[in-house]
Amino acid sequence: MKIASAIAAAAVVLLVILSTAATPSLAQNSPQDFVDLHNAARAVEGVGEVVWDDAVAAYAESYAATRRGDCQLIHSGSFEAAGYGENLFGGGGDGWTAADAVNMWVGEKDLYDYDSNSCIGSWDSCLHYTQVMWSRTTAIGCARVVCDNGGVFITCNYNPAGNFQGERPFERARLNTMERAPNKSAAFAAVAMAIAIFAMTATTMSTAQEFSNDEKALFVQLHNDARAAVGVSMPAVSWDETLAANALEQASKCQKMEQIPAGPYGENLWWGRSSAANWNGSPADPMNKWVGEKGNYDHGSNSCVGGVCKHYTQVVWSRTTQIGCGRVSCNQGDLGMVIVCSYNPRGNIDGESPYYTNTITH
Numbered sequence: 001m002k003i004a005s006a007i008a009a010a011a012v013v014l015l016v017i018l019s020t021a022a023t024p025s026l027a028q029n030s031p032q033d034f035v036d037l038h039n040a041a042r043a044v045e046g047v048g049e050v051v052w053d054d055a056v057a058a059y060a061e062s063y064a065a066t067r068r069g070d071c072q073l074i075h076s077g078s079f080e081a082a083g084y085g086e087n088l089f090g091g092g093g094d095g096w097t098a099a100d101a102v103n104m105w106v107g108e109k110d111l112y113d114y115d116s117n118s119c120i121g122s123w124d125s126c127l128h129y130t131q132v133m134w135s136r137t138t139a140i141g142c143a144r145v146v147c148d149n150g151g152v153f154i155t156c157n158y159n160p161a162g163n164f165q166g167e168r169p170f171e172r173a174r175l176n177t178m179e180r181a182p183n184k185s186a187a188f189a190a191v192a193m194a195i196a197i198f199a200m201t202a203t204t205m206s207t208a209q210e211f212s213n214d215e216k217a218l219f220v221q222l223h224n225d226a227r228a229a230v231g232v233s234m235p236a237v238s239w240d241e242t243l244a245a246n247a248l249e250q251a252s253k254c255q256k257m258e259q260i261p262a263g264p265y266g267e268n269l270w271w272g273r274s275s276a277a278n279w280n281g282s283p284a285d286p287m288n289k290w291v292g293e294k295g296n297y298d299h300g301s302n303s304c305v306g307g308v309c310k311h312y313t314q315v316v317w318s319r320t321t322q323i324g325c326g327r328v329s330c331n332q333g334d335l336g337m338v339i340v341c342s343y344n345p346r347g348n349i350d351g352e353s354p355y356y357t358n359t360i361t362h
Contacts, residue, residue, distance in 0.1 A: 028097040031057065034142040034156065037102035038132055047135045047170045053159060056084060057141030060157045064143035067155075071147035074295060075306065076155070085131045085158035096152040098144065105132050117168050124308065130169040134162025208248060209280050209327040209337070216244075219325050219341070222287040226294075227316050230355055234318035243324025243342040251340040254330035266320065266346030268311045273336030281327060281337035290315050302353045310348055317347025318355040 031052040039049045063076040071090055079086040089101035105128035111119055112126035119126035131137070142156040162169060211219070216239050224236045246265055255269075270286030290311035297309040304310065314320070325341040347354060 028099065029144045030098075031142070033098040034102065034140060037099060037106075038140060041102070041106045041132055042170075045133060045170050045172065047133055048138070050138055050140050050158075053139035053141050055141070056139055056157050056159050057143065059084065060141045060143040060155050064145045064153055064155050067153045068145045068147050071149055071151040071153050072292065072295075073153075079157060080161070082157075083159060083161060085134065085137065085161035085163060087128045087131055087156045087158075089154040090151060092151045094146045094150055094152055096154065098142070098154070101144075101154040101156070102132070105129055112169075114168075114172065122308075127163055131158055131162040133169040134158065135170040136160055137162050207329045207331075208252065209329055211244075211283075211325065211327060215283050216325075218283040219287070219323065222283060222291070223315055223323055226287075226291045226312075227318075230316050234316070234355055235321050237321055237323050240322040240324045240344065243322055243344055244326055245324070246326075247324050247340040247342040248326025248328070250342070251326040251328040251338045254328065254338055264344065264346060266314050266317070266343035266348060268314055268341045268343070269338065270340075271330075271336070271338045279337075280329070281339055283325070286339045286341070287315075299353070299355075313354040314343055314347040316354050317343065319345050320347050321345070 035050060035052050042049065059076075059079070059082060063079075067074070073088050073090045075086055075088065087101075087105055089096070089104055091100065108119075108126040108129035111121060112129055113120055137158045137160055139159045140156055141159075142154065144152065144154045147153055220237060220239050227234050227236070243265060247267075250267060250269070268286065268290055270281075270289055272281060272285060293307065293309045293312035296304050296307035297312055298305045320343045322344045323341055325339060327337065327339045330336065330338055
């Protein structure tokens with residue numbers, strides 16, 4: 001049985017980053033570029049190569065054309081019926097290439113635990129990577145469009161589809177005992193060296209980027225705009241410096257996945273990167289991503305449909321009255337900027353709706 005809904009093949013990469021990169025040449029987005037990038041990732045685990053399929057590409061191109069007007073990262077409605085898997089990528093600015101998309105998907109490798117055949121952090125945090133690596137997938141087709149808003153939308157479809165529940169994306173070869181047994185002293189030395197390097201660099205690799213008063217006001221405005229758009233009565237949120245300090249502490253951990261908050265506060269996390277000079281990540285970057293999950297929330301059933309929606313439901317949680325956000329430049333591999341917002345009182349309480357529509361009693 002396939003993983004339910006539109007995330008069956010892969011969760012959406014909701015990366016909305018402002019970029020001033022130059023427009024890439026067509027050579028950076030050719031069919032061969034997409035194929036080579038996929039096969040390079042698959043070769044690391046000894047997975048067979050994929051080839052370009054014009055029919056699959058035609059499907060991708062047809063759907064990408066429908067997203068040109070809004071650049072929204074919404075899965076096509078019929079990829080499962082067609083027997084395809086699907087990965088999506090999007091970014092602000094017209095400089096994003098095939099390499100940006102595939103590298104982002106493959107970057108989820110660290111979130112895939114082979115032994116348990118599951119994603120780390122959340123159940124769908126690694127599904128782009130597992131689709132790229134799916135050993136029974138033999139053909140791909142991709143499309144890239146520059147949207148009317150100046151952003152880029154990239155989609156790849158996969159045949160046959162991957163991400164079937166209970167199946168592994170690939171099988172690793174088992175090594176014999178001699179091959180698997182490391183030299184213990186060498187292993188301990190390597191661990192000690194890694195710890196020493198981490199100790200020397202941990203304090204210098206991340207830098208807090210304080211929000212200006214204007215940016216704080218923008219966070220509050222964007223939250224309240226999203227809440228007002230729901231069309232029901234709820235209190236406006238205000239900025240709280242205690243929450244901001246908590247958010248900064250969480251952001252300083254430089255992690256890609258959210259932890260279940262242990263304290264009284266709710267939490268939303270966003271991370272992104274850009275090659276643009278002096279780019280810090282604006283409040284609009286995470287808010288566009290979180291509020292963009294609105295289409296995945298079904299108020300009638302109070303559940304997520306077709307994708308992640310818990311960031312959105314926290315934004316519009318009616319009993320939340322205070323927010324505070326923190327921003328850290330991590331500069332660790334593909335992890336550039338991390339932004340966290342904390343919420344009080346916290347939302348996403350099991351069994352509760354984020355908001356209730358007004359009713360009239362007689």
